[in-house]
Amino acid sequence: MRTLKAEPLTPDAFAPFGDVIEASADARQISINYGNTTRFHDLAQLALTADGGKAGVSIFRSSPLDGPITVKVMEYHPKSSQAFVPLSGRPYLVVVAPKGPFDASKMRAFLAGPGQGVNYHAGTWHHFSLALEDVSDFLVIDRIADDDNCVEHELSADEQRVVSF
Ligand SMILES: NC(=O)N[C@@H](O)C(=O)O
Numbered sequence: 223m224r225t226l227k228a229e230p231l232t233p234d235a236f237a238p239f240g241d242v243i244e245a246s247a248d249a250r251q252i253s254i255n256y257g258n259t260t261r262f263h264d265l266a267q268l269a270l271t272a273d274g275g276k277a278g279v280s281i282f283r284s285s286p287l288d289g290p291i292t293v294k295v296m297e298y299h300p301k302s303s304q305a306f307v308p309l310s311g312r313p314y315l316v317v318v319a320p321k322g323p324f325d326a327s328k329m330r331a332f333l334a335g336p337g338q339g340v341n342y343h344a345g346t347w348h349h350f351s352l353a354l355e356d357v358s359d360f361l362v363i364d365r366i367a368d369d370d371n372c373v374e375h376e377l378s379a380d381e382q383r384v385v386s387f
């Protein structure tokens with residue numbers, strides 16, 4: 223089976239897919255709370271309220287997949303963005319593909335550090351959260367609504383990839 227090599231997660235590399243949420247030197251930094259706090263300001267472009275949705279905060283507790291990490295399913299949310307911020311101090315994997323008709327040849331994998339969150343823009347293909355090393359919690363900011371806002375694609379054998387990192 224073909225492999226997909228994970229790249230380091232950087233804002234520039236991830237820009238076609240969404241935002242990287244991290245306290246980086248490149249972020250706009252605002253000193254607040256009488257100088258006791260630095261606000262890394264406005265890090266992600268959230269889109270959560272289309273069609274009557276509301277912004278929601280949840281925690282996802284994800285278990286590492288057994289065996290080699292193989293991309294077998296991808297999904298996207300047509301109506302909203304979805305952000306994942308790691309809470310467990312461990313790295314994790316992110317697998318994405320550009321908006322539009324799914325194209326396995328355009329899949330990208332990223333190795334995210336424990337201090338890096340991601341915000342998938344609406345329509346960005348992504349794999350569900352891929353924890354590494356141990357069960358990991360993620361703070362998730364996404365759209366809460368009773369409608370269907372998730373399109374899934376089951377990859378054919380030719381489309382499937384084993385993620386190497
Ligand atoms: N299903 C669900 O709420 N989560 C997925 O959208 C995901 O990206 O993990």
Ligand code: NI
Binds near residue numbers: 297298299304348350
């Ligand atoms: Ni999702």
